Amino acid sequence: MRKNINEALALNCLTTVAAGKATSHEKTKVPKTLTKSGETLVDVPYQFDFSAALRVREENLELYQRPQHLWTVEKRSGLTLEEFWDIYDGKWPVIITDVVRHWPAFNWTKEFFIQKYGKQRVTFKAIVDGIQHVTGYVQPLENFISTLHQSNINTWNYLEDEIFLLQRPELRKDIGDHIYASENFFSFFPFEIRPWDAAFLWGAKHSRSTLHMDPYNWTAISAVLSGVKKWKLFLPGQDHLLYVQKTSCGFPLECVKYNSPLDAFDPDLKHYPKFGRAQYLETELLPGEMLIIPAGWFHQAYNADETMAISSQLMNRNNYLIILEEIIKGGSVKRKKLPAHFNTLMPPDQVKLFLSCISKKILKKGKELTEVVLKMVSETQVS
DSSP: OHHHHHHHHOSOGGGGEETTEEOSTTTSOOOTTSOOSSTTSSSSOOOOOHHHHHHHHHHHHHHTTOOSSOOSOEEESSOOHHHIIIIITTTOOEEEOSSGGGSGGGGOOHHHHHHHHTTSEEEEEEEOSSTTOEEEEEEEHHHHHTTTTOOOSSOEEEEEESSTTTTOHHHHTTSOOOGGGSSOGGGGSOGGGOOOSOEEEEEOTTOBOOEEEOGGGOEEEEEEEESOEEEEEEOSSOHHHHTOEEEEOOOSSOOEEEEESOOTTSOOTTTOGGGGGOOEEEEEEOTTOEEEEOTTOEEEEEESSSEEEEEEEEOOTTTHHHHHHHHHHHTSSOGGGSOGGGGGSOHHHHHHHHHTTSOHHHHHHHHHHHHHHHHHTOOOOOO
């Protein structure tokens, strides 16, 4: 019966307008069983309560008979999906040790890529004299590989290509599935605006990411195939200590991009003195391990050796409201379009209804942008 009710309600944004009369939350009486706290986006901007999430985590740690008050990133194997949802997802980072080793991609080597794909083009960035001095390139993969030995603490090259694997199904299938992403609402997104889900990362020794939070504040997943990644993971609510800068993410489905000018592995405390008070976790990700970083955690990765990895993202029951709020901030969906019955729907139906509010103009923009990117990094052989 519940399913039928949801099917009747979760049609699309167009069902909230009849005969020119708006029936959005502004003119529809909200059922008395619903609060007006803004928890489900209809009333005011959604704000994730990290303190409440930590309290739930502490209760569930006791329920699962796990050690309490761990100020660390645990390495787990045999972790059930239910325990993942209850203790870690949306609450605390965790490293999974028994997934990546079973992927065919775990056997990828430098020689394999030189032989099979050396002439094909990839996107990578070159950093010279510090993390803020970046130049982007689109060149044959073999050109990038030839530079990997030319790195030091201030200068390196870093391949970060979001479509290389997706353009090559024979490589994409080498990346296995895992239960922790079995519920992923990104699968509901129209193809034109769906985030690419298998970014290929290959960095020289000393290479590193910026200190950032991922687009749409999604849950980030990083799987190391070879090499070693060191991480610094910052607890939510410390933006002021990280000197966070907000810009446009430039995606077809616009969002706010959150970056810090700091290099957490070489901080300039003279220019950024507040950073010295920031609280963070440190961990090391070894070959065959996968790190899952919850929404709201700023993070930076440092490749202690030449490192090959895959990154992806997750949107599920524990973070979907955070992601939808970020999309609203980007301006692609207006809060006033969300009908009152949005609050009564199950999470998957809320996401589907929300996506129906995205205009055809934005979908067209997404398609055009994808075509431009694909043309720029075409598979054309380079002699």
